Amino acid sequence: MFASRSKNIGLCVCAAALSLTAVACGSSSSPAAPTVSADVVITMVGDRAAQSFSPNPTTMRVGQTVAWKNTDTTAHDATQDASKFQTGTVNAGATSSALTMSAAGTFTYHCTIHPGMVGTLVVQ
Numbered sequence: 001m002f003a004s005r006s007k008n009i010g011l012c013v014c015a016a017a018l019s020l021t022a023v024a025c026g027s028s029s030s031p032a033a034p035t036v037s038a039d040v041v042i043t044m045v046g047d048r049a050a051q052s053f054s055p056n057p058t059t060m061r062v063g064q065t066v067a068w069k070n071t072d073t074t075a076h077d078a079t080q081d082a083s084k085f086q087t088g089t090v091n092a093g094a095t096s097s098a099l100t101m102s103a104a105g106t107f108t109y110h111c112t113i114h115p116g117m118v119g120t121l122v123v124q
């Protein structure tokens with residue numbers, strides 16, 4: 001009785017882990033950006049100092065998701081200065097994965113490819 005019970009639990013955990021892995025792989029490896037449904041979308045405008053990201057600053061609530069959409073003709077990323085969050089490289093025309101902001105704070109971020117590109121995200 002106990003043995004078959006724990007076996008079932010083990011299978012459940014395994015299946016959940018597999019499906020999570022599949023989702024993660026699907027979103028990060030697909031060449032064309034899937035349609036991202038984030039609560040907040042920040043546009044990557046280009047290498048323009050404090051005007052590189054729009055809107056800037058961006059304000060959102062704890063628990064909301066945010067994605068960065070690159071409307072420029074070259075790749076960018078959005079990396080929090082203390083690396084608490086990062087989009088990874090977002091190619092021209094693409095949109096990053098949606099990131100969930102789970103903590104309040106004022107987060108300054110930049111593009112590691114173009115360090116002059118800076119923005120601020122305020123999570124309330």
Ligand SMILES: [Cu+2]
Pocket residue numbers: 047075076077111112113114117
């Ligand atoms: Cu950049």
